Amino acid sequence: MRSTTTYLTIGDAARRSGVATSTLRFYESRGLISSLRVGGNHRRYHRSMLRRIAIIRVAQRLGLSLGEIGNAFAALPDKRTPTRKDWGRLSTTWGKQLDKRIADLQNLRTRLSGCIGCGCLSMKNCALYNADDEAADLGSGPRYLLGNAPADLTD
Numbered sequence: 001m002r003s004t005t006t007y008l009t010i011g012d013a014a015r016r017s018g019v020a021t022s023t024l025r026f027y028e029s030r031g032l033i034s035s036l037r038v039g040g041n042h043r044r045y046h047r048s049m050l051r052r053i054a055i056i057r058v059a060q061r062l063g064l065s066l067g068e069i070g071n072a073f074a075a076l077p078d079k080r081t082p083t084r085k086d087w088g089r090l091s092t093t094w095g096k097q098l099d100k101r102i103a104d105l106q107n108l109r110t111r112l113s114g115c116i117g118c119g120c121l122s123m124k125n126c127a128l129y130n131a132d133d134e135a136a137d138l139g140s141g142p143r144y145l146l147g148n149a150p151a152d153l154t155d
Contacts, residue, residue, distance in 0.1 A: 007036065007044040017053040024053070030066055032056055032073060048081040055087075062098060108145060 014021045024045070027033045033052050035043040052073070059069045072090050076082045082090075138148045 007046055008050075010035075010043045010045065013045040013049065013053070017050055017057075019053060019057070027053065027056060030070060032066065032070055046081075051082075051087075055090075059094065062094070063101060064094065064097070068097070 008016065010021050010024055014024055017024070024033065024043075028035060028043075033045065033049045033056075035045045035049070038044055056066075056069055059072075060066075072093060075093075076086055076090065139146075
């Protein structure tokens with residue numbers, strides 16, 4: 001039989017969402033979810049928090065940080081449960097971030113065999129640690145993976 005209770009204990013919310021009670025407390029401390037406090041300072045979570053928890057878990061699996069998730073949630077309404085349209089706007093924003101990450105990962109995969117520009121695969125002989133490294137003129141770090149190309153040296 002389905003319960004019609006609007007609020008869940010922390011244990012019920014943990015069971016329903018598939019996360020530990022400590023995780024719920026942590027999400028709450030980060031402002032990602034909220035609860036009411038009742039007698040004995042016990043937490044009660046509105047059922048709508050289950051959707052937020054599910055979104056947090058999915059977003060984390062996609063590689064979004066809790067800060068990014070919190071920023072997105074800040075754009076959701078405070079005084080009412082978010083609608084499908086509200087969640088759709090959030091999804092569009094994250095979709096753009098994910099598209100950028102996918103492009104970055106594809107670029108990394110394409111250039112990986114070049115091993116940060118030189119292909120030597122040896123830290124001992126790596127040109128990045130060599131004083132004559134031409135790529136160093138472009139800046140610090142893995143210049144070719146960060147977007148520079150060997151042709152940039154001749155420009």
